[in-house]
Amino acid sequence: MALKLSVIGCGYLGATHAAAMSSLGFEVVGIDTDPHKVELLNKGELPFYEPGLDTLLTQEMKTGRLKFTTDYSSVSDVDVHFICVGTPQSVDGLAADLTYVYASVEAIAPHLKEGSLVVGKSTVPVGTAQALKDKLAITAPQSDLAWNPEFLREGFAVEDTLKPNRLVVGVTSNSAEKILQEVYQSLIDAGTPWVRADLPTAELVKVAANSFLATKISFINAMAEVCEAAGADVTVLAKAIGYDPRIGSRFLQAGIGFGGGCLPKDIRAFMARAQELGAEQALEFLREIDAINLRSRQRVIDVVRADLSEDLTQYKLAILGATFKPDSDDVRDSPALDIAAQLQAAGAHVVVHDPKGIEPARKRFPNLDYAEKITDCVKGADAILHLTEWKEYRDLDPAVIGQLVKSKFIIDGRNALDRDRWRSAGWRFHALGRTD
Numbered sequence: 236m237a238l239k240l241s242v243i244g245c246g247y248l249g250a251t252h253a254a255a256m257s258s259l260g261f262e263v264v265g266i267d268t269d270p271h272k273v274e275l276l277n278k279g280e281l282p283f284y285e286p287g288l289d290t291l292l293t294q295e296m297k298t299g300r301l302k303f304t305t306d307y308s309s310v311s312d313v314d315v316h317f318i319c320v321g322t323p324q325s326v327d328g329l330a331a332d333l334t335y336v337y338a339s340v341e342a343i344a345p346h347l348k349e350g351s352l353v354v355g356k357s358t359v360p361v362g363t364a365q366a367l368k369d370k371l372a373i374t375a376p377q378s379d380l381a382w383n384p385e386f387l388r389e390g391f392a393v394e395d396t397l398k399p400n401r402l403v404v405g406v407t408s409n410s411a412e413k414i415l416q417e418v419y420q421s422l423i424d425a426g427t428p429w430v431r432a433d434l435p436t437a438e439l440v441k442v443a444a445n446s447f448l449a450t451k452i453s454f455i456n457a458m459a460e461v462c463e464a465a466g467a468d469v470t471v472l473a474k475a476i477g478y479d480p481r482i483g484s485r486f487l488q489a490g491i492g493f494g495g496g497c498l499p500k501d502i503r504a505f506m507a508r509a510q511e512l513g514a515e516q517a518l519e520f521l522r523e524i525d526a527i528n529l530r531s532r533q534r535v536i537d538v539v540r541a542d543l544s545e546d547l548t549q550y551k552l553a554i555l556g557a558t559f560k561p562d563s564d565d566v567r568d569s570p571a572l573d574i575a576a577q578l579q580a581a582g583a584h585v586v587v588h589d590p591k592g593i594e595p596a597r598k599r600f601p602n603l604d605y606a607e608k609i610t611d612c613v614k615g616a617d618a619i620l621h622l623t624e625w626k627e628y629r630d631l632d633p634a635v636i637g638q639l640v641k642s643k644f645i646i647d648g649r650n651a652l653d654r655d656r657w658r659s660a661g662w663r664f665h666a667l668g669r670t671d
């Protein structure tokens with residue numbers, strides 16, 4: 236008999252995992268404490284934007300294998316429970332807030348059947364899995380616990396779940412590994428590398444991977460600062476070093492840095508956990524990675540001030556992009572919105588456009604002005620700030636946009652626009668890390 240699965244927490248990670256597991260042929264029940272989210276998902280609608288997931292969800296709802304509920308008691312016949320709840324940064328420090336992880340494991344415990352497996356996918360500080368396992372040993376000794384970190388990127392969530400570049404499982408028994416192999420058999424058959432680890436290593440793999448990615452981005456942004464000081468071009472530098480396969484060209488896009496619900500909070504939580512473990516010195520460099528990242532945002536504001544005026548009260552600034560990256564409506568810790576809010580606080584009239592993120596942005600920053608159309612956003616602007624590299628912005632015709640603005644001045648905060656094209660249409664073009 237095929238295994239029955241549950242997915243607890245139906246955000247970006249959980250909703251994707253639930254639909255993907257259903258597409259592998261499993262019966263899946265998704266649980267979320269938010270009744271509105273559950274209602275939408277049951278109608279085949281997504282409470283957020285993720286390319287391709289809407290189609291997959293609709294397709295899977297039709298099969299009858301996938302359903303969503305707020306009721307934990309409905310999962311008493313489930314074999315494998317995936318914990319996919321959020322672990323945001325605590326309000327009072329750098330550490331991760333584990334409230335939802337503990338609450339979900341506590342809620343599921345009374346409903347765990349004999350031989351069932353609880354599988355953590357949420358990003359947690361090392362040691363959490365063992366602590367949860369100890370708890371379950373008391374409340375549900377008939378079950379086991381494993382850790383299976385998730386590496387999906389927003390914007391590519393479906394692809395990353397169904398064609399991951401590796402599967403990492405932290406287990407303490409062969410039987411737990413066997414169950415997970417059964418869940419992922421088709422991905423294993425397709426050649427996905429399988430890494431068996433112990434619980435702490437599996438937890439660490441995730442934060443180590445995100446720390447490495449954050450380091451790569453801050454590295455190139457540090458190079459961008461040096462390039463500016465030395466009269467060099469960071470985009471050429473990135474291309475040149477990227478040809479070395481030991482370095483690789485990906486994640487070397489200089490600009491306003493990383494944001495989102497993962498990288499910033501993960502490196503901070505990692506530092507906090509290392510400190511608890513007495514290993515803080517080992518991660519001291521992450522403090523610098525965080526500082527370089529936040530400085531990249533400030534550098535854009537410095538460019539605006541240096542070019543226009545220290546006093547921005549007379550200026551209209553058009554911000555292109557609100558989400559933390561393109562192909563997502565996620566505005567959590569978005570560098571673009573942070574810059575927009577800081578410029579508004581400095582007195583500028585700021586108008587923000589985004590293809591998908593205006594509503595979530597409005598909820599976080601209700602006092603910013605938003606424009607549904609790019610043309611309204613840029614009308615009469617003294618400067619355009621290109622802060623999230625949506626395709627729509629790359630496709631803009633500089634000559635057409637030039638007719639609408641007050642001053643043809645654009646700052647490319649993502650090094651994604653065609654500088655020559657904008658310049659030949661008469662624009663002053665400033666890009667981070669490029670001097671001429």
Ligand code: UGA
Binds near residue numbers: 486489496498560
């Ligand atoms: C990140 C990781 O890439 C995933 O592997 C991981 O599973 C996920 O976090 C998570 O922990 O859940 P994600 O937050 O979706 O995924 O976004 P990324 O594609 O990593 O981008 C993060 C930020 O870095 C964005 O703001 C992006 O604009 C920025 N970035 C990325 C750069 O500034 N330069 C680059 O070269 C690449």
